[in-house]
């Protein structure tokens with residue numbers, strides 16, 4: 294692949310609506326946030342997080358904005374701040390929340406509406422391939 | 430020599446594992462999916478592979494951002510089920526096949542695929558859900574498993590083309606192994622789905638069905654697609670479909686489809702399962718016409734035509750000739 298093709302590819306990702314491709318920049322930005330999420334795989338860490346979320350978060354090198362997004366369960370914000378859904382979903386598992394709950398929060402609908410959408414075939418790809426489609 | 434006898438593509442939706450673990454396979458939501466599985470389970474049971482090479486991705490379970498191998502092969506005797514935040518699934522641990530796994534490692538690296546070697550690797554739903562799909566809830570999995578873990582979370586994942594070529598190298602390695610083993614290979618993940626962002630929940634059935642058809646007949650299309658096309662068309666997590674290319678690369682160019690199920694939606698995902706066997710060697714029209722009836726019936730069945738000795742020989746012959754494009 295040529296240098297130009299690689300750059301084109303990256304540019305094209307930004308054209309996909311509502312999608313945060315986990316690029317190196319994204320990964321660097323969200324490293325501490327994602328490592329915190331990863332720690333919730335361990336039962337003892339889940340217990341400690343449950344006792345005092347804020348104090349537990351202080352053990353990780355999160356920015357103030359990231360910390361706030363976690364405490365307020367701002368799912369979309371977490372992605373914007375470098376979170377990756379497979380990591381941030383660990384917080385939803387901790388909360389006993391479903392992927393449909395989180396999906397609803399990220400797309401501005403309720404969990405039930407999200408479930409209903411999935412049952413009727415999912416979010417349509419038509420109109421969702423490119424930001425350009427929004428402009429027509 | 431060892432031989433690859435079967436290829437599988439299979440989604441690994443965690444909720445499918447949970448439905449099985451919590452006895453929900455017959456509640457309305459899950460019925461359409463689980464009711465379709467007995468035929469796939471019978472198929473794999475009849476083939477009775479000794480080893481299953483299971484290509485999957487880890488989802489922040491064994492690996493984190495601390496260490497991101499592009500391709501990691503599990504060479505251990507045992508692999509434990511990971512705690513993904515819910516506690517470990519109460520299912521059997523996965524038994525490996527260290528001798529074949531090390532052989533594949535050596536062969537692939539010498540042939541230009543620098544695999545990461547994992548002696549300890551917990552396996553998550555990416556590995557365990559396909560086992561549930563094909564084997565249900567046994568006391569022990571009826572097959573040894575060589576897990577191959579692929580990075581598809583951190584950009585850039587390997588290209589579909591690279592995955593396909595790895596499949597070819599794996600096949601060569603398996604065939605160079607000095608031991609009689611029947612080996613199946615599964616590529617897992619997908620199909621179209623997106624878990625993240627405002628576009629979460631996106632499903633592209635047309636893309637998925639084309640992917641399945643092309644996987645069987647015209648896989649160059651799937652193999653040559655860019656990351657951009659996968660992500661745009663199949664969703665950011667639909668990129669997992671590149672892993673199916675490893676399976677496809679390990680099979681013959683011509684394959685016979687033995688099973689397919691496509692279902693929308695399970696959780697946030699389009700669920701797909703497809704089973705292939707290598708197509709038999711192509712015979713000339715004259716050779717086919719000269720076949721005795723039982724041989725012809727066997728050949729027809731290998732081509733994916735349902736035939737029986739009680740059928741009219743003429744009918745079976747016609748079907749075989751037309752399948753191979755002789756009439």
Ligand SMILES: [Fe+2]
Nearest residue numbers: 486555618669
């Ligand atoms: Fe996955």
